[in-house]
Amino acid sequence: MDVARDTPTAAPVSRPRRHIVRNTLIGVLGTIFAIWLVLFITKGRFLKPVFERFVAGQTDRKVAVAGDFQLYFAPLRIKLLAERITVANPAWATRPELFRADLIDTRIAPLSLIFGKRRLYGLDLRGAALDLEWTPSHSTNTWTFSGKKGGEPFALPRIDRATVVGSTARYIDPQLQVLADLKIDTIRSTDARIGDTVGVQGTGIVRRTPFTVTARLLSPNETVARGQNKLVAQMRAANNVIDIAGTLPSLADIENVPLRTRARGRDMSELLGIIGVVIPQTRRYDVAARLVKSGDRYRFTNMAGRFGQSDVAGRLTITNAARIHLDSVLTTRRLDIVDAAPFIGYNPDIVAARGTVAAAAATGAAPQRLMPDAEFPVATMQRFDADLKWTIAAVRSRNVPVSNIDMTLDLERGRLALSPLTFSMARGNVASDLVFDTRPRPSAVSYDIRLSPTPLGRLLAGYGLIESGTTGTIKGRAQLAGRGDSIHRSLATSRGRIAFTMPGGTLWTRNVQLAELDLGTFVQKMFEEKLKKPVQVNCGLIAFTVRDGVAAADPILIDTSKNVIAGRGGFSFKTEAVDLAFRADGKKFSLFSGQSPVGIGGYFASPRLDVISPQLLSRAGAGLGLALLATPPAAVLAFVDVGNAKSAACGPILAAATARAQRTTKGEPRDDVGRGTISKTDGDKPQAKRKKFLGIF
Structure with a gap:
């Protein structure tokens, strides 16, 4: 009964509540409509200061609109129009503005500002300019917003329809020393699809070297949708062409992204010279990585x-x-x-x-x-x-x-x-240690080159030597140190020693030509044989002492089964002149031995072999005179070798010792070798003074 009695009082209580909800809803809708109406009528121009302050607070950048401004619902989409809008750069940047545009006219999906990814139904952007800069430490950039360390980079919204005309971008990376000014082709899109490519052209400077660049964004739709950025770019600088292709996480970030690169040009040293790296000059190159x-x-x-x-x-x-x-x-x-x-x-x-x-x-x-x-x-x-x-x-x-x-x-x-x-x-095998120290002035340069025992036949095969019959080997070392800022100058001032030793073996030089020197003829003049069989070499040493860039024979001494060959003279690193004389003395009595020196003269670039020396010509003249005055057999006396050559001790030779340390097989000091001279006698006439060569020793 109590329940039944209370039931009629429930209805009158709910009616006021429904009135309150209805009135509230009407009031809210009326307010929204009033706001919409006010904004629609005024185009929201009075909100320009509010817009500037709001965006500035979100980006920690000053935002200004110098021209017309509109912000209103048209009718259910938010319309934003701003003329001559600017977004400031951080204080450290070289330009005051990160972004400026003559016109932004866009339609924004209202709910996208609250939920999910921002979406623009349409965008008309004209005369936009973007300034992208890194700090020298590469720790931050101009397109990272927020006053907090790191911040968040700007993210492009989804755009259903767009027209972008007359846009430019400037990129600076102090770490790479790169400055680029780029022009972006006109972009038109419908249904959130831009097309196949977006082109970019521009010029710039990398480490004081001008360059041009052409790039294509192959996935503009994925880029707009915050997806993949497939980029292909080509840069030309200092006679080089560099191609780069890859997929970037954002248009201005290549960090930890694998990129396909290819560089080609006339000289790779020009390419690396752009970044201040020096390598030797090359011919045309083409390298991918x-x-x-x-x-x-x-x-x-x-x-x-x-x-x-x-x-x-x-x-x-x-x-x-x-x-x-x-x-x-x-x-x-x-x-x-x-x-x-x-x-x-x-x-x-x-x-x-x-x-x-x-x-x-x-x-x-x-x-x-x-x-x-x-x-x-x-x-x-x-x-x-x-x-x-x-x-x-x-x-x-x-x-x-x-x-x-x-x-x-x-x-x-x-x-x-x-x-x-x-x-x-x-x-x-050749082992060497070369040092070019440019810290002292002029540069301090040292050369240490070591040749392990090497078969002579194989070494000279490239010059026409028939290897068969040549069993001799050669080893040596060159140690030089000089001062100068080029190879020539460092050798022209060098001091040190060059020595090559030949242990026992045979040498056969049929049909040999060494550069412009006929080595076969040279050896034939030394031995006066047709070389129908190999020459037996007991031991040999070709050594030079180098002072102030001039190398003097110290000694040249080769001991064979039939002869002892000695040499004098030397060469100059200063002028590259060569002045060498070789003489073979027989160990046994023989005729037609031709004891007079055989010379090598000229220069490194054009050596000359004096196979008939003036001394040999004078001997021929003496022989001719005897032939006229006496019986014909007397003519051969001028070419007689009495066979008094002393065999060399091979120990000092194989140790590459200097001339003063050379001995005969009987242990006596040799008197036929010395720095800059072939012997103490020249023919039968004693020398009063050692002959200089190259005007120095």
Whole structure:
């Protein structure tokens, strides 16, 4: 009963509540409509200060609209129009504005501002300019918003329809020393689809080198949707063409992203010269690699390509820190000898077309000089460091069979060391340590080159030697130190010793031609035989003492089964002149031995063999005179060798001892060798004074 009695009172209580809800809803809708109406009528122009303050608070950047401003619902989409809008850059940037545009006219999906990804139904952007800059430390950039450390980069919204006309972008990276000014092609899209590509063209400067760039965004729709950014770009700088392709997480970020790269041009040294790195000049090159940037390191892996007629593969890491550092491991299957010319200062193109003499002259060397006078790039060598490990399987050469080159290079603050530098030559091995220290002035240069025992037949086979019958070997060492900023100058001031020893063996020189010297004729003049059988060599030494760039024979002494060959004279690294004389004295009595010296003169580039020396001509004249005055047999007396040559002790010879230490087999000091002279006598006339050669010794 109580329940039934209370029931009629429930209805009157609910009616006021329904009135309140209805009135509230009407009031809210009326307010919204009123706001919409006010905004629609006024176009929301009065909200410009509010908009500027709101966006500035969200981005921590000053925002200003200098022209017309509209912000209203039209009818259910938010319309935003702003003329001459600017967004400020951080204070450290080189330009005051990150972004400016003559016009932004867009329609925004209202709920996308609250839920999910922002969406624009339409965008009309005209005369936009974007400034993208990194700090020198590469810790932040202009497009990262918020005052907090790191912040968040700007994210593009989804855009259903867009027209972008007259846009430009400027990019600066102080760490890479890159400045680029880019123009973006007109972009038109419908249904959130832009098309196949968006093109970009521009110019710029990288480390004071101008360049041009052309790029294409291959996935503009994915880019707009915050997806993949497939980019293909080509840059031209300093006669080089560089292609880059890859998928970027954002348009201005290549961090830890694998990129396909390819570089080609007339000279790889011009390419690396852009970043301040010096390498020897190359012929035309074409090299591809995979690039990954990680912090200040740029790693090029899977590298493969060619330079000139040679191949190259390996990896390279460039560290762009306070000092640029290169770390590389390279391999070459076959190196053309012409492509190796730049390593000693020659222009390989000139070598290939006109020869080494012309290439040396192009470096400033005097006429007919062989050694280049190209100066070391001292200033540049002191600005970067490098480590290189390079192995070369074989060298393509007409004469010298070189293979298995293993080079370790270390450049640190101007001191370049090639140590060790080893290679195989004619079944022998050469080990060397070369140091070019540009820190003292002029540069301090040292050469230490060691030749292990090498078969002579194999070594000279490239010059026409018939190996059969030649069993002799040769080993040697050259230790020189000089001062100068080029190879020529360092050798022209050098001091040290050069020595090559020959243990016992045989030598057969039929049909040999060594450069322009007929070696076969030379040896025939030494032995006065037709060389129908090999010559038995007991031991031999060809050594020079070098002072102030001039090498004097100390000694030249070869002991054979029938003769003792001695030499005098020397050569000059200063002028590259050669002045050597060789004489063979028989151990037994013989006729027609031709004791007079056989000379080698001329220069490194054009040596000359004096197979008929003035002394031999005078002997021939004496013989002719005797033939006229006496019986015909008397004519041969001028060519008689009494056979008094003393056999050499091989111990000092094989130890590469100096002339003063040489002995006969009886232990007596030799009187037929010495620095700068062949003997104490010349023919039958005693010498009052040792003859100088090259005007020095």
